Amino acid sequence: MKRSLDVCGACLPTRGSAAGLALMALLGGCGTESPGTNPSTFEVVGADGLRAGDGVGPDAGSDDAAEADAPTGALRGRVYLHDPVTDQGETTLVTLVQPISTDGTLHGPYANVWNCLNQPGGPKVRYGEVEVGAFCLEQQTAKVGDDGGWLHILPPTDPSDPEDPFAEVQMYHHVHAMHAYFKDHFGLSAVDYPLDALVNVNLYIDPKIAPLAGLSPGWQDFANAAFVPKDAFAAFHLPPRKADAIIFGQHGKTDLAYDASVIYHEYTHAMIGTTRLTSMIPDFYGIDHMPGALNEAFADYFAASMTNHPVIGAYAIAASGAHLIRDLSIVRRCPLDLIGEIHADGRILSSALWRVRAQIGAQFVDGVVLRAVQQFTKATSLQGAVKLILSEAEGEDAAMHAAFKKIFTEQGLIDCLRVKPWKDWKAEDTVDKVPYRLMGRGKLGGQGFPDGVPGPLQFSVALPSGTKAVTLRWQAWAPGFFSQPTLAIGVQPAKPVTLNLFDKGKIDAKAVMPMSPDPGDIAWQSVTLTGACLEGAAGKLYVLPLNAANADAEVTRMTLTMHTTTPTGPNLRTCK
Amino acid sequence: MSGRWSLLRWPRRSGSSALAVATALAAAALCPQGVEATPPRQGQARATTPTDPTPAHLQRAHLAAEAAIASLRARSRGLKVQWQRDGVLPELLTALRWQPRSALATPEATARAFLAAHVGLCGVGANAGMPPRFELLAIERLRARAVLRFQPFAQVAELGRALPIEGAVASVTLDESGAVIGFTSDLNVLLAPSPARITAGEAERLARAALGPAFATAQVGSARLVLAQQWGATRLAYSVPTVARIGVQHERVLIDAHDGSVVARDNEVRQ
Structure with a gap:
């Protein structure tokens, strides 16, 4: 069984969708926290570190010098090299790639940029048989000036402007910069065509319909960015496209196109992440979501390497919550930092690569990683990915290989078993604020998983001497449903629970126990284990969450209680 | 590579706990790098439909893969193997070096010759599985290196034609000299599928x-x-x-x- 991940939220993780929530997901159900944290300081890399926009980026020397060298403004424009926050509001003079259009629009060899205007005339959007609104109107508004350049197009005075042509210039420049980075330095040619790029994407909701759908009327923000296959645009009744596209929304005062790191992230997906690392596949320990996490890791890593700055989304992602910013200079480790969400879990590898890069330089690391990534399949495992990267490094230089291996080892990437301790835990109090998600049969079941669809992670419970029983509690819900989800756990003393991959994913465990409504709190589920599950546990019990329902479920809180005497209660389960 | 059982091969870590887990693991045939590999034992995997793989299928496929790897190892002593999640077929080979006995005109011809000479990597041999047919998806170049990505197809007797294997990719990596230096695959053992009953x-x-x-x-x-x-x-x-x-x-x-x-x-x- 192989499938790719369905995440809502561009670079942003959000809750799963249920009936009627798909629209909300599109409209940016990614949080409404106020924007703004300053990114961490820049990390200086070795002398061979590749520079942002190398070849198509900032002009050499100061702006004044650059302008002095250019008697005309031909092909010149101003962009944020990183984003408005990191660049402290300052734009930089750059030379744009010569467009191939003949009408002065930003249709270049590797990017065809469209502004999606909040104006009537866009394709209608229907929900069922009801017309609920319209997609924004695609036009190319950034036109070349009389001097042959785009210096007349600057950031709007009103940052909430949903139609600003500056977003087009910013997008055009950075897509070409990233393309040049991949092609000129490493020879990648997978996207040697003008990739459609939409900026200022919004959606209009008919005021007459909005209250019925529980939506706000008028133009709705899209607080996200995404790589979208060409066929998926039919969802908006858009004109057929010849190729895939990347789309970027306008969200309040945040224009996602202003954040180069987000552009680079999405473009990396387009370059290397569409034909590989798209599977979610069971392994012996549960559902292995790591191919998707690897895909995100590389999108983040190359975005950071391109900007020579470890923070992804200092401006654009911050608008949906500062906790969603991904700073690769913050080291994450496997398995302790795993949470089962691909963007967050991708940070383990991306932060490791960032550390290696800081030690031995971008040119070497980026080349090694790209050579490995090129060989990946749709289902390449974390273990396989690590081995390929190490093999590529080893083939180049023994010392460099040692640097990779040391950091990969330190961050637990070699032989990482997806097991972390079960402890008192609350998603809201964690750095990522992401719940543990348990996919239901509707997505992954088929005729397999007779005991329930396993989660991506297992948990271990350390048993102090004399423990007679253990109470495991969690607060769980199925988004879009009022009733409690049908969840269970596979329990195995001393060793991880395993799946039989040749018998439809049947659980090999001491026991499979239902998680029942907790007698103390209706919003919780619990089980108290005693008996054979604890005997012979050698101090450790392993627990694999299982979802037997069709709907996805989320665990938002967990608690653990040890008992030195066997308690009583409706949820006491004795393992035989 | 022999066909002996080696419980120590899993779960890719040392220590007695690894042995304990491996001992209890049903249907496990994970084969970590450099360690002997063996397919699931009889009775561990259970066929639930007529065309589900039997333990014998898996064992034959795995042995065919081992044989292919052994022949490669004779010429690539540092060869490393990462097995797929179910342990039956290889996920990737690194530190590989293979060249056809006579130079071939194109990278595609070389890659196809490699695949043809090592069908066991795809679980084919000794009636273990159906031979796949490979259609070239893309040649991706990185400087002097070329990665050839293939879409596997398999013949379906009842239809009288080959169908693509959804989601599966096999890739062969060539260096600047035209030698094969890498192989990756997520292709499982191919068996004749159950006939279609729905429209x-x-x-x-x-x-x-x-x-x-x-x-x-x-x-x-x-x-x-x-x-x-x-x-x-x-x-x-x-x-x-x-x-x-x-x-x-x-x-x-x-x-x-x-x-x-x-x-x-x-x-x-x-x-």
Whole structure:
């Protein structure tokens, strides 16, 4: 069984969708926290570190010098090299790639940029048989000036402007910069065509319909960015496209196109992440979501390497919550930092690569990683990915290989078993604020998983001497449903629970126990284990969450209680 | 490589706990780098439909892979192997070096010669599985190196034609000298699938139903027959493209053509 991940939220993780929530997901159900944290300081890399926009980026020397060298403004424009926050509001003079259009629009060899205007005339959007609104109107508004350049197009005075042509210039420049980075330095040619790029994407909701759908009327923000296959645009009744596209929304005062790191992230997906690392596949320990996490890791890593700055989304992602910013200079480790969400879990590898890069330089690391990534399949495992990267490094230089291996080892990437301790835990109090998600049969079941669809992670419970029983509690819900989800756990003393991959994913465990409504709190589920599950546990019990329902479920809180005497209660389960 | 059992091969870490887990693991045949590999023992895997793989199938496929790797290791002493999650076939080979006995004109010819000479890497040999046919998807170049990505196809007797194996890719990496230096695959053992019992129209209806209420108004495209890999078996399946009318969702649903169950769903939007 192989499938790719369905995440809502561009670079942003959000809750799963249920009936009627798909629209909300599109409209940016990614949080409404106020924007703004300053990114961490820049990390200086070795002398061979590749520079942002190398070849198509900032002009050499100061702006004044650059302008002095250019008697005309031909092909010149101003962009944020990183984003408005990191660049402290300052734009930089750059030379744009010569467009191939003949009408002065930003249709270049590797990017065809469209502004999606909040104006009537866009394709209608229907929900069922009801017309609920319209997609924004695609036009190319950034036109070349009389001097042959785009210096007349600057950031709007009103940052909430949903139609600003500056977003087009910013997008055009950075897509070409990233393309040049991949092609000129490493020879990648997978996207040697003008990739459609939409900026200022919004959606209009008919005021007459909005209250019925529980939506706000008028133009709705899209607080996200995404790589979208060409066929998926039919969802908006858009004109057929010849190729895939990347789309970027306008969200309040945040224009996602202003954040180069987000552009680079999405473009990396387009370059290397569409034909590989798209599977979610069971392994012996549960559902292995790591191919998707690897895909995100590389999108983040190359975005950071391109900007020579470890923070992804200092401006654009911050608008949906500062906790969603991904700073690769913050080291994450496997398995302790795993949470089962691909963007967050991708940070383990991306932060490791960032550390290696800081030690031995971008040119070497980026080349090694790209050579490995090129060989990946749709289902390449974390273990396989690590081995390929190490093999590529080893083939180049023994010392460099040692640097990779040391950091990969330190961050637990070699032989990482997806097991972390079960402890008192609350998603809201964690750095990522992401719940543990348990996919239901509707997505992954088929005729397999007779005991329930396993989660991506297992948990271990350390048993102090004399423990007679253990109470495991969690607060769980199925988004879009009022009733409690049908969840269970596979329990195995001393060793991880395993799946039989040749018998439809049947659980090999001491026991499979239902998680029942907790007698103390209706919003919780619990089980108290005693008996054979604890005997012979050698101090450790392993627990694999299982979802037997069709709907996805989320665990938002967990608690653990040890008992030195066997308690009583409706949820006491004795393992035989 | 021998065909001996080696319980120490799993779970890729040392220590007595590894041995304990490996001992109890049903159907485990994971084969970490550099360690002897053996297929599942009789009785560990259980055939649940006539065309599910039997332990004998898996064992033969695994031994065929081992034989192919052994022949490669004779010329690439540093060869390293990472086995797929189910441990039957290799996920990747590194530190590999193989060249055809006589120079071939193109990278594609070399890659095809490599695959033909080592069909065991795909579990083919001693009646272990059906031989796949490879269609070149792309040649991706990185400087002087070329990675050739192939889409595997397999012949379906009842249809009298070959079908693509959905989601599977095999790639062969060549260096600047034209030598094969890497192989990766997520191709499982290919067995003759159960015959189709449902129609394309029924598959489209089932796909829509499987998507649930969030996709109640989804557009459903034409179903096409493919081969899908699930639980170690090759299944005849309908691939049904669906597009939500609202929301950034573009799901491809695989419906088992034999029993109508959902084999897999893919959301192709990447965010």
